[in-house]
Amino acid sequence: MAIFSTSFGHILGHIVFRCGILALTATTVLIAAPATADTEDLPDIGSPSDAILSRQLESQIGRQIYYSLIQSGTVITDPEVQEYIQDIGMRLVSHAGINGQHFQFFVVDSPVINAFALPGGYIGVHTGLLLATATESELAGVLAHEISHVTQRHISRAVFANQRASTLSLAAMLGAILVGVATGADPGLIQGAVGAAQGISIEQQIGFTRSNEKEADRVGIGLLADAGFDPIGMPNFFETMGRSSASLSENKAPEFLLTHPVSTDRMAETRDRVKNYPKIEAVDSSGYSLARARVKLFTSSRPEVAMEYFQEESKKPDKVGSLEVEYGIALTALELGDYEEADKRFSSLLENNEDVIPFYSGMGITQVNRDEKEAALETFEKAMHLFPRNVPLTVRYAEILLRYGNANEAHDILLDLLNQVPPTLEQIRLIALAANAAGDTADAHYYMAEYHAMSGSLRPAIDQLQIALATPGLDSVQRARFMARMEQFQEYLPSRSKKESPQNERGN
Incomplete structure (x- = not known):
């Protein structure tokens, strides 16, 4: 893929291919971008590209795509795998020297050897890639590369670089990528469609992509070394992919190479850059080994x-x-x-x-x-x-407590965890079950509302809150909490949905 290779177009295309959604949403959001560019979305300090695709808008787009992946059942929700990929990702991010940037790492159930960075810091790794790595430093190398696409604002810079095209041409470019990948078109034909939509040459697109990839390599290698991984992991994985595709045609090559073009020069440059760092004898963590074992069984x-x-x-x-x-x-x-x-x-x-x-x-x-x-x-x-408060362990223990009928204890440990660490979908689902089993039906519906909201389904979330509010015996604290949350959810609904909501129809 060209301008949006790893970051945007590729994964959008795969989402459309897998679940047939998001094309309209993503295009609509991008069309709306310039309308807000010279008002509240224009940053006080930042690059000119922020005025075209702001951090807020990037986050919105990435979140919508991530939610849709969850809804499609594509994201691995296993607590142990989920915790591992988030931990290794944040270990790298902690050395990126950035503040305020959200990152969410996740594993996608796909045998394809690939990884991708969505707008807003959502970074996905395919199960195929996790199993294809030979060491944890190789996996970390891929993650560091994707993190660098985010920290270097490659998506917004790509949009800005082609701002000479009209907003509708930008939407047409996205449409070309989406339709092309969804229908399995040849990558070269997709590049041609994108170039025609934007009025720019394929050579310009490829040049920009190569520049992004090299910058992500350079920044990513530094992250690897600073985080205590062996920086040689990055070029090693590139070369492994290169060898595996040496006798294959482009259409049969590992998808990682189709979306992350790796030339001989780039491999050599990456390996030379590693020489600037001291040798690190990194040992694979138990988390890496166990995550691979779990994924192998699941897949x-x-x-x-x-x-x-x-x-x-x-x-x-x-x-x-x-x-x-x-x-x-x-x-x-x-x-x-x-x-x-x-x-x-x-x-x-x-x-x-x-x-x-x-x-x-x-x-x-x-x-x-x-x-x-x-x-x-x-x-x-x-x-x-x-x-204490280890997320996968607490989730497993809560499941056992519920099985043995200890709903109150399960609710207590899950609530304690909820108040200490950012919750996962599985935590929210379990605490809803525990609250219901303990006889607290109002809070059970409240937690299910949170579950739907985290999955990106605000209408069902509001429905659950309405049921919670109708539960007899609510105290004033519960009622105020439910109402406040409902108002927050309704603010994010499209205006038409707000007008049609049952609550508004009743005049409440």
């Missing part, structure tokens, strides 16, 4: 296929004692219902790795399935004491 056609893979891996000399392989076997045994094998594997893992949280969760869930209630609760209570 296998059947658990039996995953088990065969892990067992074959365990026979390789360099995989002896591998946490990824051992955990994969234990997790897959649990999935297959072989609880005796799972118990044996998790016991061994815990004996040698008392600081790895998912091993406690795996052991506890295995004990639940073996009808060992007291042992399961003891395992989770010990882990909660050792690792």
